Amino acid sequence: MANSKSSMAAVFATTVGILLVTATAVVRAAQDHGKPVARRGTPIEERLVPPPAVPPPIHRDHPARVIVRLETREIVRQIADGVRYTFWTFNGSVPGPLIRVREGDTVELHLKNDASSRMAHNIDMHAVMGPGGGAAATVTPPGRESVFSFKALRSGLFIYHCATAPVPMHIANGMYGLILVEPPGGLPKVDHEYYVVQGDFYLSGGYHEPGLQTFDMQKLLLEQPTYVLFNGREGSMTGPRALTASVGDHVRLFVGDGGPNLASSFHVIGGIFDDVNVEGGTLVNHHVQTTLIPPGGASIVELELPVPGTFLMVDHAITRAFMQGALGEIRVTGPPQPQIYDHVSGGEPVPAGAAAASGPLDAMADGRRVFNQICSACHQGNAMGLPGAFPPLAMSDFLNAAPKRAIGIVLHGLSGRITVNSTGYESVMPALGAQLSDEEIAHVLTFVLNNFNNRGGHIDPSEVRAVRAGGPGQ
Amino acid sequence: MTRAIARASRLAVPALIVAISACALAPAWSATDVAPAYRIVPGGNFESVLAGMHGPASVRLRPFSMRVEPVTNGEFLRFVREHPRWRRDRVPPVLASRAYLAAWSASPRADRRWRDRPVTGVSWYAALAYCASEGARLPTWFEWEFVAAADAHRRDAREVPGRDQVLLDRIFADGDRPPAPVGAGRADVYGIRDLHGPVWEWTSDYAGMPGGSRPHEAAAGARSCAATALGFADKRDYALLMRAASLSAMSPADASSHVGFRCVRGVPAGSGGR
Structure with a gap:
């Protein structure tokens, strides 16, 4: 049952993949989707949710004018139990919220910088075709707001990040997120969608050294992070915060890598990615064990979870998972499926010597x-x-x-x-x-x-x- | 003077005239007050962190004297009482944004620690006016940076190993608490303190710095992050990069809870230190 569902999904995904390529070719020829329909009516206010949640699919058959409101905030919070750090954030979370629009949409981005900020901030959005990805248009001192708009001409999954000097420091402090530009037909339906972004963090104290830690410049330059994390906090998706699914579910993960320095060898222990939108683009690969995501890049991965248990998301540069925090969990509940996975025997006692x-x-x-x-x-x-x-x-x-x-x-x-x-x-x-x-x-x-x-x-x-x-x- | 300074002063001077004439300030503090301490800085040749494509690597500074400590809440409160045009409820919006002294409404003014904290939330125009009331002016970036290069033992401590991290740690040491009262830091070779704390300090020519980022300036070929990086000779000096990037993004009426100031004065010829 689960198998037929899987193969149907694969066929569907392939079809959409082909359609996607075709659609892209059309875009390149036309350069535009015409005026956004909603411009004549009310613009759509994007409803953002904190990670690992994802806004719902769009289901719109026409481009619109979409208002996205982001606020940069500098906050002190825990990066691991008992360890505090000054994060620089979009909307108070690391990563910032996933923005979901449709190809052809005109996005009106409002970037507000909280009055208590120490730094000026801005945004470079990789979905933008224009100078700096919007960086120059959005430099915003504390207490101000900038507005700029762009047309989302290419579908895909893209990073956005702060690009104010010193750029590596803004990124190392957590200023990144993803924007999904859906193709006109949308993405295939799945049971769950989640949002995961890896980042590397450089703290003055060692791993798990408690108290308020500051940013360590030397470790940044040597690219030797103290923490490598999913969603900016050790344990962000473990224990009671684990991602959940039921046996047989198809799960889609929007995965990004904010960096600033390390690429992610993204892997789910005990899972195989049925579909991977390689590098967040239109090329779809299948049956992938580990997909490489560079800093400033992203990937859409989809997997079926046919048996119950806990499945660990890791950076398979595995020291980072076990020694630096790059670990999350997907908890799959439901009846055992011994025809697919069965623990027959193991760990027999070794006969003791005389x-x-x-x-x-x-x-x-x-x-x-x-x-x-x-x-x-x-x-x-x-x-x-x-x-x-x-x-x-x-x-x-x-x-x-x-x-x-x-x-x-x-x-x-x-x-x-x-x-x-x-x-x-x-x-x-x-x-x-x-x-x-x-x-x-x-x-x-x-x-x-x-x-x-x-x-x-x-x-x-x-x-x-x-x-x-x-x-x-x- | 360098090209960078010349460019900056074209921006700064008209604003200065606006600020001073709009406010008709009394030029000096009253005789009963304790005059704030200034120390002489002899000036000299200096390699700025801003050197590179934006001007010669080396600048030459004439002697000046600089306030030992940044202006405090207590001092600025006295200034506002003597010059009520700068009260929050009277200042014209063109000279001070809504964030001007925003934290004061909830401040314990009788608290000595509050009075001794560096004032923040002050617009560039207000800082200019304050310094004028002390018979002084805001430092140029090069003047500020020249003094900030020193430590307790040497005039140029920038190559001291580990210094970059020490300065970064000072910026973040307080977490999200308000900055410590002035005078806590160790005096440098000139007898000047607290340049490297969590408070950025306005400079007279901040608008002309690379960094690039002022949204309202038309002449912003240098707006991108790349331009900022290229505009810095020492890309590893994050403590200064943070200051320059933050200041350069601001408009002169902006007020930030992390930006304060101190003043400088010229030194009469012949008394310019050694």
Whole structure:
């Protein structure tokens, strides 16, 4: 069922792709779509929404005059838990809102600069055919507003960014976003659309160093960011803020790279992009694992999610995902689809040698097996967890402070906010009491307590039995 | 004088005449007040950060004296009381935008810390008028930059390793809190303070700077970011780039919560320091 839906979508996308190319050729010949119809009536006020949300598809069969209002604001907020930074933004978010117009529209852009700003700001919009992409026309000191208009002559997905001196600093502080110029026929219908922009950030302190951090010039010049992030904050799309979909859904991501320096090797772990509008243009590629998005570029990717689970969006220059924050989640809910994906077996215990026959060693080997089979899926094989998503079990102050508390957590699960090694987490740990025996839980906890630089300790199966008997309220 | 200065003064001088004549200022502060401290800056040859396609790399400055600290809220409040034409409710909009002294309505005027903070939200016209009331004028960009190049030990500290970052950190150190009261910074070799804090300072010729970005000037071949970058000899001096880019985008009636000023005076021939 899911397969036929997928192939139909592919055929449809291909057809639209061909139509798109044709339409572009027509535009080049005509250079214009004529006067916007709405000019004679009321202009359309663009309704902007913060990322990762996307304005709805346009469904308009004629060009119009569209008013877009952006405001530049300089704000101090968290870039990661406990780490604050002065962001320069469009409309208070990084990225700025996704602007959605139709090919042939005349866009009237109002750029206001908040009175409390320190800097002048402007906008260079890559959808504009004209000097500076509008940069010269929109230089706006604090407390002022500039207005300029342009005709969106080419469809595609384009970056916009601030281009006031010092330009690299304005971009490094978060001043970018995307504008989608829909082709006249619109885009194929999908179940969900989301908006993701990667950026690199250069802070005076190291990764996760708490407090108010300032912009670090030397790191910018060396192109050695402290953070590489989706949507300007570590954990912007993990845990309770994860993107969501249901089994079998088709999801479209409008993905950009604000830079200033790093290209993105955009990948969804466990997913294949059915369609990619390469570089945001009209060329559509299929069955893509990882698509390259340069700074100042964008790409439309579409994928089917046929099985439930958590799918991680990463920059597959993978150090950035695990050490610098370039990580988001798509949570797919629905019934398992064993015909497509099935965990048959795995992590069988390695037969212990003669020397390992004693009780404690058996327990430890069993604990390792349970850890590798179950815990490592979220907490990772090295027990370091995933920043912004899953807390570490290694060197964990939370675990070592009360090892016996862990019994109830494994049995009954845990949700809500906890702080581990001074980082806040808001994920959901599933209850494992139904699938693990008292012995297995005792073994895995003992294994974790005596590995990964934890402080040691022993959990006895009888303790697990007692907690299980006490029920979840304990 | 350089071409850049000549170009700037063509823009600045008519505005100056408008400002002064419109306001019929008394030229000096009253005798009972404490005269603000000025320190002599001997001038000399100087390589500006603005050097490049916009003028010779080197400028020569005559001696002048500069205020030790930027003008404070307390000082500007006294000025407005003595010259009520510059009150928020009386100043003509052509000389000061709606943002002029906008933060004052919610300010604790009896608070000493408020009075000692650098005044911001002042238009270029108002800053000119204030300086005239002290028998002074606004510094040129080159004068301001000449003094700002110094640190506590040397007249030109710009090549000191790590300085770019130190200056950037000072700009952002306060986060979104108001700037610290004046006098907190260490005095430089001339005895002048607080040039590198979070407040940009008006210069008399800001309108002619590259940077390019003034929306209302017709003669703006240099409006783009590229022109700004090309107009700077040292593209790594972000602290100065930020100031220049911000100032050059403004109109003289604009007032910003991050822009204040200080004044300079000429030095009579022969007393021009060493």
